[in-house]
Amino acid sequence: MKKTIQRPVVPPASVSTPVVSPIYPSVVYASDDPDGLDAQYEGGAAGYTYAREGHPNADLLARRIDALEGCSGGIVLGSGMAAVAAVLLGLCGAGDHVVGGNQLYGRSLRLMAEDLPRLGIATTLADPTDMAAVEAALRPETRLVLIEVVSNPTLRVADIEGIARLCRDRGVLLAVDNTFTTPLAVRPFALGADIVLHSVTKLLAGHSDVTLGWVAARDPDLAVRMRVFAVTTGMTPSPFDCWLAERGLATFALRFDAAQRNAAALADWLAGQAGVRRVLYPTRADHPDHNRAAALLGGQGCNMVSFEVAGGRKAANALARAADGVAFAPTLGDVGTTLSHAASSSHRALSPEARAAIGITEGFFRVSVGLEPLDALKTTFAAGLAAARDA
């Protein structure tokens, strides 16, 4: 018996439309004829060809993040690091120089320290809270400056407006990783950034079940160059992940609002607990960048709180074990609170002296505050701190 496989697929007719995005796992799309395919590749006709080049779920998600950041033409990639790589490797070449914030995400620092120099791209790190330090790092061949608005894990606040002015005056591109702050607190394009990127994995998707990134550029030519580089190097996101992120994004504003209110309250509570040496939260009066945070974050805070417990690694071990209501896990932006310890994870590659220079001791923890009732968080951290004091 002759078997027929019905392809291409024609969806059943419907005069009504779905209210939730369909998932399109199809790798290939059938076109009418060679002229039609030509028109698609040349941009004369809209349509998909091959999923690595683009697919509907990536575009549906990208348009939603574009709307949050107040831009157009953003692209969704397979991870936040793919977005960082699309910026640095897609836009810079041998002979260029790149300046990065000195407290960037660990893998971004690694890309700058290990991979860019191997490809002939010189790099310098500078303190982004100090515009003069960034200015001093610029060279005639500087192509791009990459900063995060709020640094991990010490939560220092960059002088984004000053650096944007500097970059504009010197003809240097400013790229901002807005993962920590999110577009609800900061919209870097409005402050003068040329490129904005996210690890969608974190707060935007919000449930620790997808790994994705997003990047957009003010100049459409730069966006095209990053897109072509991403397609060529296979940074393609999975349609299923894009669909999940779109679903997560539906509650992003509610989640962010609740999480940052929790974080502000937890920071104040932690500051009053025995055994806590210091608490870092950008909008607290005792934070070194408090004034800038108040002006920049538009009345919002962030969902991250860092603190230092007395008693070194022994106390830190006891705290992580006893605070068993929260996951001891090096991520952020989940619906549940997560606790991370920079010295044993994100900053383990640094020497103890280098860590000390940026205030990261063995008792230093970063908390990504989630949506639990505040009382439950206090109970958990009270248990952790009591164990740390007894250690």
Ligand SMILES: *Cc1c(COP(=O)(O)O)cnc(C)c1O
């Ligand atoms: C996690 C993170 C990244 C990398 O994102 P992935 O999705 O894990 O690849 C980049 N920048 C910041 C600020 C992050 O927190």
